[in-house]
Amino acid sequence: MEEKDSAHLSSQLLSVLCHDLATPMTVITLNLEKVKFELMALKDYDFGPSMDSIDRSLNAAKKVNSMLSLARDAHGLSSGKLPILSNPISLKQCFLSALQQLESMAKAKNVQFDFLEWPTFDRTFTDENLFTNHILINLLTNAIKFSYRDGKVLISVQKKLDFYMIYISDSGVGIPKEKVPTLFNFSGSTTSLGTENEAGTGYGLPIVKFLIDSIGAEIQVFSKQKSDSSAYSGTLFELKVPYIVTDSSKL
Numbered sequence: 001m002e003e004k005d006s007a008h009l010s011s012q013l014l015s016v017l018c019h020d021l022a023t024p025m026t027v028i029t030l031n032l033e034k035v036k037f038e039l040m041a042l043k044d045y046d047f048g049p050s051m052d053s054i055d056r057s058l059n060a061a062k063k064v065n066s067m068l069s070l071a072r073d074a075h076g077l078s079s080g081k082l083p084i085l086s087n088p089i090s091l092k093q094c095f096l097s098a099l100q101q102l103e104s105m106a107k108a109k110n111v112q113f114d115f116l117e118w119p120t121f122d123r124t125f126t127d128e129n130l131f132t133n134h135i136l137i138n139l140l141t142n143a144i145k146f147s148y149r150d151g152k153v154l155i156s157v158q159k160k161l162d163f164y165m166i167y168i169s170d171s172g173v174g175i176p177k178e179k180v181p182t183l184f185n186f187s188g189s190t191t192s193l194g195t196e197n198e199a200g201t202g203y204g205l206p207i208v209k210f211l212i213d214s215i216g217a218e219i220q221v222f223s224k225q226k227s228d229s230s231a232y233s234g235t236l237f238e239l240k241v242p243y244i245v246t247d248s249s250k251l
Contacts, residue, residue, distance in 0.1 A: 145194035174225035
């Protein structure tokens with residue numbers, strides 16, 4: 001089989017796989033949510049351990065759903081079948097939407113999110129689905145995954161001349177320095193277990209980088225692990241997002 005034919009077959013298999021797995025994973029997620037709701041209604045019984053298992057299973061199912069959606073949309077963009085639908089959006093609303101989707105995951109580790117500096121006008125022009133449901137969801141998921149229990153994730157936005165700088169930082173375990181240069185590369189998996197052994201594929205961030213490039217944004221990462229010379233550890237993601245200049249932005 002020629003290399004071109006092999007690449008086309010791999011692309012088609014990825015598309016079929018993402019499509020065919022999406023429906024059963026959605027059914028699993030909905031049924032787990034239904035069981036959780038029914039158990040919560042039985043207030044006379046203590047389902048603590050069972051509820052913890054359901055929460056872990058539900059978070060895992062949502063993670064798989066998120067990865068399938070991420071891979072499907074990235075494949076659609078790369079093949080030209082999925083257009084970028086840019087519209088004016090509020091950065092704050094995008095973050096609130098993403099955090100709402102991650103509420104149960106953050107609650108399971110008691111990770112808190114704090115909004116720090118934020119401009120009065122925070123609108124940009126981009127694809128809301130790609131930005132919120134893929135880029136932000138994955139960056140915030142990583143922040144939770146690598147945060148310690150009872151940790152805190154800080155979010156801030158600064159308005160520059162013609163772009164926003166978005167900062168997402170945690171005080172978690174940090175990324176090994178040898179992995180940072182290849183964090184966004186597809187050449188090899190950079191997966192690491194979270195602070196409570198949460199697993200991952202290692203390919204989420206390379207796909208996120210592809211999406212960020214597709215919408216005309218930029219990303220950088222800075223990370224530090226604890227050492228003999230420093231008790232601090234954590235990771236900072238910096239996103240540079242284009243800014244809409246309008247009359248209202250001057251108010």
